[in-house]
Amino acid sequence: MTEKAAEKKTGRVTIREVADDAGVSVAAVSKVLRDAYGVSDALRSKVRASMARLGYRPLAAARGMRGQTYTLGLVLPDLRNPFFADIMVGVNNALERTQYRPLIGISESSVTNEMAIVESMMDRQMDGIILIGSTEDRNNHEKIAAAKPLVTIGHHDPEAHSFDTVNNNDQQGAMLAVKHLAANGYKSIAMLSLISGTSTILSQRELGYRRAMIEVGLSKNINVVQAPQTLREVQLAARRMLGGSNPPDAIFCWTDFIALEVISVATEMGIKIPEDLGIVGYDNTVYCDFAQNGLSSIDQSGELLGLQAARLLVERIKGRKQAEHFVVTPRLVARRSSRS
Template sequence: MTISDVARHAGVSKAAVSKVIRNDYGVSDAMRDRVQRSIAELGYRPQAAARALRGRAYTIGVLMQHIGIPFYAEIVTGLVDELAASDYQAIMIQGGTHDKTEKRAIDALIDRQVDGILMIAPLAGRSHLEQVAREIPTLVLGRHDRSPAYDSIVDDDRVGSELVMEHLIGLGHRRIAHITFDKAHGQAADRTPRIRAETYERVMREHGLAGEIAVVATSYTEEGGYRGAQELLSRTPRPTAIFAGADEAALGVLAALHEVGLSVPDDVSVAGYDNTKLAAHPRIALTTVNQDGVVMGRTAGRLLLERIEGRTSAAHFSVIPSLVVRGSTAAPR
């Protein structure tokens, strides 16, 4: 959608549309109403046109579901580190776990005329992401779909989940459970939770453990991990290991085990995903998958600056994760 489309729809010149967008003098009320009606009917974002007219704001917008998610904080840290040598600053906005609130957040960034947007695990469909990317340089992080319209960075979740499962099975565990994401707790971004859960089930079957598959769908939060662990511990026999789909959920698992007097890893081994800073705390010592959020954030910053400076071809990066083994996993007793 361009200013020419608005002018054609309204039956006026491009200069007239530009004057309305800039709120210039010399535009009649009738002309202003006519152009504004066309803008509304076409769904045109006049802020994008205003951006082209006034130059750069030297600002990168960051969209995330929740500012309290530890892994997202590490991504932002990497982004800010990368921007430090430039004139750009980052601003953050929370999109929530529903399409409507996320769209409002994206519109707010566009309205503030940021020069680029980093979307961390957005909920929007590919077509909407492409529409945004046509207006403003966009990088999508944590989605497994690709587009020529925007850059992307994604973790190889299959490899990461395989690393966890092979580690636990190699220790001698057979009753291994998994905590995944349930859409009833808000929409999950892309296919990431499903990929991790499907990989868990596949590896269990490959090792002849199909009868031991146990999946609980809650959420990738501490509360979700706590509730998931409670359900798993109520089963007989209980699992000897739990693979939580995110470190934050793993923290809830640890809390639930502590509450009922079970020891980690003597009674139950626990593994997570993300390798957040808290996972390395000596009182937690969580075995987890490292996808290096700081490096992801730095890479995102570099790619966005390249886009802003004129690169037009899309760049897609896949991060190969590694397993960080700590004290939360051991052979079953």
Template sequence: MAQNQKSGRVTIKEVAEDAGVSVAAVSKVLREAYGVSEALKTKVRASMKKLNYRPLATARGMRGQTFTIGVTFPDLRNPFFADILAGINSALERTQYQLMLGVSLSTPLIEETLIDSMIDRQMDGLILVGTTVNPAFLEPTASRKPLVTIGHHVEGESSFDTVNNDDRLGAILVVRHLVANGYRKIAMLSLNSTTSTLITEREHGYRQAMGDHGLQEHVQILRVGQTLREVQTATRRLLQSPDKPDALFCWTDFIALEVISIATELGLAIPDDLAVVGYDNTMYCDFAQNNLTSVDQSGEVLGLQSARLLIERIRGRQEAEHFVVTPRVVARGSSLAVGGRGMGQGS
């Protein structure tokens, strides 16, 4: 009895016979080899579907490709990551690539372990979203597997690709928006991270814009962890202080929505007592109870571009590419000009 009869698996030879082509031709389609005609792809894929052919990942790995991509996220609670994931999926849906997901909990050691495990499992390439690993870890990783990072700013990097929002500009636009609406005591609720270049860029942008508007004396950056308990404690302390801000710029919508909740619990009106601005422009910003002003950094575009660049790397591109999205502020009710604040007052 043949091995395929024992296992119940359809073989590449059977696909070739059904399609009326050679085994080599089927192999080329499976490998997405250069120069394969659309007609041949259509014919082979039709036979694969008809016969329910599924190539063994282990066998593919022995031939040099598994058509799997490893994607790491620092967290799954942040709704912005769902936007990025949707973009990656959209880019992969017309390819043979499948993604495998890992969550690092914003812990460098966990992320490094995930990356090593993905490489050990012969994944063809990696996309690291909001990486928290030491930058020195990334270059040797890129020498082992094609690599793209999202939300990691690095100048002159040639060993891997990056996909970013212009985070410094995004923070500048937030301060500019709030100043135009009459707010002056603008604080920033940031992430307590020593490795996130994304956070560093946003903090630089915030400081720069506050200085540009003559508001250096009101610069206040509060760095907290990602757990809700830490955010709640820090927010209550800040909003109950004698010198509380009149506007709060939060590094992500996920945190900004919690700030609105805490402020409301403390009896503060949004935006009359406190303006709140988030970052990411996730779908929850539009909900009437939130009405959250936020920076749109096109999460799906970031995902799409990262997958595009990674596949190009896998197929042999050597030169590094660095894709940057220009952010924009989407103004909603949480930062409206109130009490005549925005009536042409200077900074």
């Protein structure tokens, strides 16, 4: 069924009605809808004003039959981590002046869920996909990229050719955290990480932690604790670490979401922060700056990551073939949780 026929059957405003209202041809309206090359700002404004006045909405299914739906699929591991909200702000900012709209799926860090969501997005003819904190390996990424333009955030694969990656330098960020803690007098610095067999960001952060501990002369105190990303498991891991016979005097947490929970557990146990325990998180989310938290954290510019990912994906959709691998330089934002 054509878009015109579908609109007539459902009583929707037609493209011809938009053209008549704007005083332009149907072809001109079509060019604006396709964001075609050579359309003037004046024509685009006139047509969009008529679309808004008449309440015109193009049918996604009909647009998909012509090649584009102007929808982008974003797959997130979960909704609880506030860092993903920063990424979404960046994505929305990048798409603000385009016709593209992001639609979100939640994988819950499950490979099975992630692939099922991606397949559903492809079935719905979304124009491209952004995977955030992906659980996939290169083989699956290449399969996705063969079907749809793909950009990953939080997945290090600088040798990939069929898709783009957007990251911060996770190894450097972890090293900044450890060296900051060591410079403030902490000696027994542990890392609270996540149980994950495929995450390249975790492997890079753990590697950075180990490298920094060696460089500051604390190699004998290297202690990486991995826990599932549920509040109960994080609480149990933190209590075991802090209640043991040789507790750490500082903890570097792989994400702020976890670090804030460690602050809560330590406070309940009567441990003074930062006198008895220094804590550094990762992401520098908005909650770090709350007075009751004062969490030192590694800033990896979440909004910038989202903005660049959306930019690269649109470029891919428009025909760019050569892979790009964008990397942000992290910085440490020191607050009172680490004797700043």
